[in-house]
Amino acid sequence: xxxxxxxxxxxxxxxxxxxxxxxxxxxxxxxxxxxxxxxxxxxxxxxxxxxxxxxxxxxxxxxxxxxxxxxxxxxxxxxxxxxxxxxxxxxxxxxxxxxxxxxxxxxxxxxxxxxxxxxxxxxxxxxxxxxxxxxxxxxxxxxxxxxxxxxxxxxxxxxxxxx
Amino acid sequence: xxxxxxxxxxxxxxxxxxxxxxxxxxxxxxxxxxxxxxxxxxxxxxxxxxxxxxxxxxxxxxxxxxxxxxxxxxxxxxxxxxxxxxxxxxxxxxxxxxxxxxxxxxxxxxxxxxxxxxxxxxxxxxxxxxxxxxxxxxxxxxxxxxxxxxxxxxxxxxxxxxxxxxxxxxxxxxxxxxxxxxxxxxxxxxxxxxxxxxxxxxxxxxxxxxxxxxxxxxxxxxxxxxxxxxxxxxxxxxxxxxxxxxxxxxxxxxxxxxxxxxxxxxxxxxxxxxxxxxxxxxxxxxxxxxxxxxxxxxxxxxxxxxxxxxxxxxxxxxxxxxxxxxxxxxxxxxxxxxxxxxxxxxxxxxxxxxxxxxxxxxxxxxxxxxxxxxxxxxxxxxxxxxxxxxxxxxxxxxxxxxxxxxxxxxxxxxxxxxxxxxxxxxxxxxxxxxxxxxxxxxxxxxxxxxxxxxxxxxxxxxxxxxxxxxxxxxxxxxxxxxxxxxxxxxxxxxxxxxxxxxxxxxxxxxxxxxxxxxxxxxxxxxxxxxxxxxxxxxxxxxxxxxxxxxxxxxxxxxxxxxxxxxxxxxxxxxxxxxxxxxxxxxxxxxxxxxxxxxxxxxxxxxxxxxxxxxxxxxxxxxxxxxxxxxxxxxxxxxxxxxxxxxxxxxxxxxxxxxxx
Numbered sequence: 001x002x003x004x005x006x007x008x009x010x011x012x013x014x015x016x017x018x019x020x021x022x023x024x025x026x027x028x029x030x031x032x033x034x035x036x037x038x039x040x041x042x043x044x045x046x047x048x049x050x051x052x053x054x055x056x057x058x059x060x061x062x063x064x065x066x067x068x069x070x071x072x073x074x075x076x077x078x079x080x081x082x083x084x085x086x087x088x089x090x091x092x093x094x095x096x097x098x099x100x101x102x103x104x105x106x107x108x109x110x111x112x113x114x115x116x117x118x119x120x121x122x123x124x125x126x127x128x129x130x131x132x133x134x135x136x137x138x139x140x141x142x143x144x145x146x147x148x149x150x151x152x153x154x155x156x157x158x159x160x161x162x163x
Numbered sequence: 164x165x166x167x168x169x170x171x172x173x174x175x176x177x178x179x180x181x182x183x184x185x186x187x188x189x190x191x192x193x194x195x196x197x198x199x200x201x202x203x204x205x206x207x208x209x210x211x212x213x214x215x216x217x218x219x220x221x222x223x224x225x226x227x228x229x230x231x232x233x234x235x236x237x238x239x240x241x242x243x244x245x246x247x248x249x250x251x252x253x254x255x256x257x258x259x260x261x262x263x264x265x266x267x268x269x270x271x272x273x274x275x276x277x278x279x280x281x282x283x284x285x286x287x288x289x290x291x292x293x294x295x296x297x298x299x300x301x302x303x304x305x306x307x308x309x310x311x312x313x314x315x316x317x318x319x320x321x322x323x324x325x326x327x328x329x330x331x332x333x334x335x336x337x338x339x340x341x342x343x344x345x346x347x348x349x350x351x352x353x354x355x356x357x358x359x360x361x362x363x364x365x366x367x368x369x370x371x372x373x374x375x376x377x378x379x380x381x382x383x384x385x386x387x388x389x390x391x392x393x394x395x396x397x398x399x400x401x402x403x404x405x406x407x408x409x410x411x412x413x414x415x416x417x418x419x420x421x422x423x424x425x426x427x428x429x430x431x432x433x434x435x436x437x438x439x440x441x442x443x444x445x446x447x448x449x450x451x452x453x454x455x456x457x458x459x460x461x462x463x464x465x466x467x468x469x470x471x472x473x474x475x476x477x478x479x480x481x482x483x484x485x486x487x488x489x490x491x492x493x494x495x496x497x498x499x500x501x502x503x504x505x506x507x508x509x510x511x512x513x514x515x516x517x518x519x520x521x522x523x524x525x526x527x528x529x530x531x532x533x534x535x536x537x538x539x540x541x542x543x544x545x546x547x548x549x550x551x552x553x554x555x556x557x558x559x560x561x562x563x564x565x566x567x568x569x570x571x572x573x574x575x576x577x578x579x580x581x582x583x584x585x586x587x588x589x590x591x592x593x594x595x596x597x598x599x600x601x602x603x604x605x606x607x608x609x610x611x612x613x614x615x616x617x618x619x620x621x622x623x624x625x626x627x628x629x630x631x632x633x634x635x636x637x638x639x640x641x642x643x644x645x646x647x648x649x650x651x652x653x654x655x656x657x658x659x660x661x662x663x664x665x666x667x668x669x670x671x672x673x674x675x676x677x678x679x680x681x682x683x684x685x686x687x688x689x690x691x692x693x694x695x696x697x698x699x700x701x702x703x704x705x706x707x708x709x710x711x712x713x714x715x716x717x718x719x720x721x722x723x724x725x726x727x728x729x730x731x732x733x734x735x736x737x738x739x740x741x742x743x744x745x746x747x748x749x750x751x752x753x754x755x756x757x758x759x760x761x762x763x764x765x766x767x768x769x770x771x772x773x774x775x776x777x778x779x780x781x782x783x784x785x786x787x788x789x790x791x792x793x794x795x796x797x798x799x800x801x802x803x804x805x806x807x808x809x810x811x812x813x814x815x816x817x818x819x820x821x822x823x
């Protein structure tokens with residue numbers, strides 16, 4: 001093989017692998033990404049039942065009902081709308097009423113969000129970033145959700161963090 | 164006093180780094196050995212001062228001095244001593260201080276052990292190290308000073324995030340940082356080579372041990388982090404394709420590619436331009452990882468308190484270093500002379516293929532990690548790219564790579580014989596086919612993919628062993644001769660065998676865990692029995708006890724197999740009073756390479772506890788594989804060639820030539 005042929009083989013091989021990778025990426029991006037919505041966005045966008053998405057908002061106070069066999073019902077609210085959620089399983093340690101939550105799943109035919117995963121993605125202020133951004137955008141953000149204590153004043157409250 | 168002394172030491176380190184950034188470069192330009200050697204003393208002094216600064220912060224944490232914000236926010240007087248120490252880097256400011264400490268450590272090591280480097284190369288390398296160091300000292304001093312005081316000191320601290328109160332924090336971050344920051348050395352060498360416009364096989368020989376050290380630590384650090392997440396977070400997952408995990412995986416992929424291309428450069432003096440690019444990329448991805456984790460663009464357990472100015476500052480550092488080094492590369496790379504020729508089918512060709520697949524896989528991870536951020540900036544839509552994306556892109560790219568792995572070491576340099584290599588791999592191929600057939604028969608009706616994947620893993624392991632058998636002449640010569648040859652083999656050959664086998668071992672673990680993992684979720688009362696994978700787990704009862712800084716509810720389970728009592732397991736839930744948060748402490752029972760895993764959920768009003776039990780077959784292999792890989796790396800590192808073999812540069816006088 002001449003130098004030119006060798007170089008062409010190399011370049012051709014690299015391009016082929018890159019093309020395959022690009023095809024894989026595009027295909028995967030079409031099928032496997034999950035959008036994030038808050039309850040009011042769900043209402044506006046008319047998300048069809050069965051379409052997977054991530055629901056974020058605050059767990060409405062007093063809405064948590066535990067059923068048999070680890071079934072859990074609660075409502076997620078973003079200040080303007082609420083959406084009922086059902087989940088079967090163990091809730092993460094940081095799941096609390098009145099605090100932020102992100103759940104992944106799909107709507108069923110009756111408009112209830114069936115979650116198969118409940119994430120407790122918090123930073124130190126107990127508020128998932130996606131939820132915080134959405135609430136801010138819709139004007140339902142209260143400053144005390146994310147306020148950082150002033151350490152030269154008296155420290156108030158205790159906070160924690162988790163993945 | 165201690166806090167101020169620590170702060171002052173850091174300022175002095177910055178001053179030293181600024182001197183080290185400029186004087187040696189001028190020295191190299193004017194060919195003045197005295198000026199070039201300034202870098203030696205400044206690098207060592209920097210190490211001394213950063214170490215002093217770090218020691219000051221450790222002292223503050225150990226003595227629970229709550230007049231320092233960092234200690235107040237992350238410590239508690241009742242916290243066990245080990246967590247008082249590890250808590251130093253269990254927060255943003257402290258972890259950045261650890262980052263620069265390790266950077267200074269590597270700089271100091273180059274200064275101390277770089278005696279055989281050409282004077283100007285060493286001066287340039289240390290100067291580039293100092294550029295990075297200056298940027299990060301400034302970052303710490305301006306945006307994340309760990310030594311800030313509180314005007315009215317509180318009596319008690321706010322405690323460390325309970326999830327981090329674990330022995331994992333003592334091991335995972337230092338290891339990971341040794342890996343991340345270790346790539347700064349290959350980066351500095353690459354930039355120095357570009358500045359000097361000169362690069363040869365000796366350069367690769369100098370860079371390889373440093374890259375290898377970084378890679379070993381990064382491998383172990385990632386594996387450790389994965390195991391920690393597995394047992395600490397309570398849902399038994401070991402890899403979530405979380406952006407923060409991807410941030411560590413990307414430098415690892417680029418670093419692995421770099422290790423392999425350095426071999427080509429050292430042995431055959433080829434792929435110079437590419438190797439330089441990879442050196443730059445590996446460290447750039449480490450910086451990107453630091454940015455993703457520390458800037459607060461992502462929410463995760465790693466993101467601590469977030470502050471936009473920090474994000475902007477790190478982004479600035481990122482742009483300057485990545486943009487600067489890539490521009491330098493674009494400008495100077497053509498000056499580097501191309502080296503040895505080789506046919507596509509050859510050892511070099513195989514290593515190029517390895518590089519192609521690793522960098523492409525790295526690119527898919529890059530896209531999957533950054534696409535959501537980019538989309539949010541552009542359209543405002545929030546999406547998440549999770550495991551399905553990576554399963555569809557990363558996995559298919561790894562399959563051909565794994566098939567190619569055993570072929571590489573069997574091909575000759577320059578021009579290889581694929582057919583001969585295939586013949587030598589017949590035994591490995593047969594072993595793989597047998598594995599597939601046996602598994603298929605055994606798991607009839609199950610997943611068809613799993614036996615194939617395990618067959619692939621067996622092929623990789625058996626291929627590594629056939630390479631060994633081939634080199635020692637096992638089965639062809641008397642056993643004693645083969646043993647003698649095995650002793651005579653170069654350590655780096657053993658390293659290759661171990662590292663490649665490690666990949667196969669990890670794959671077996673991954674496939675077994677994901678395919679044959681069984682799960683039991685339910686609520687249990689005392690004396691209830693849960694059955695899973697042949698084991699019976701009886702809940703004996705629940706006890707409450709008080710820990711140093713938490714209250715704990717522990718449930719005791721008796722595990723039996725076929726009616727025979729094996730052991731007890733006590734998973735627990737800990738309530739940390741100071742932060743008012745709860746952690747789940749899973750209980751693990753190891754049986755061979757498999758594990759039983761119990762974690763507790765909530766307790767219902769009637770006393771029933773929600774329980775999650777997993778049986779994870781062969782799960783330990785997932786981490787045993789990376790340990791094998793790291794062991795292979797260490798064997799390679801101990802190769803005599805890398806220790807004493809580094810030759811003087813071809814023509815010493817040219818080494819003193821300044822860049823034009």
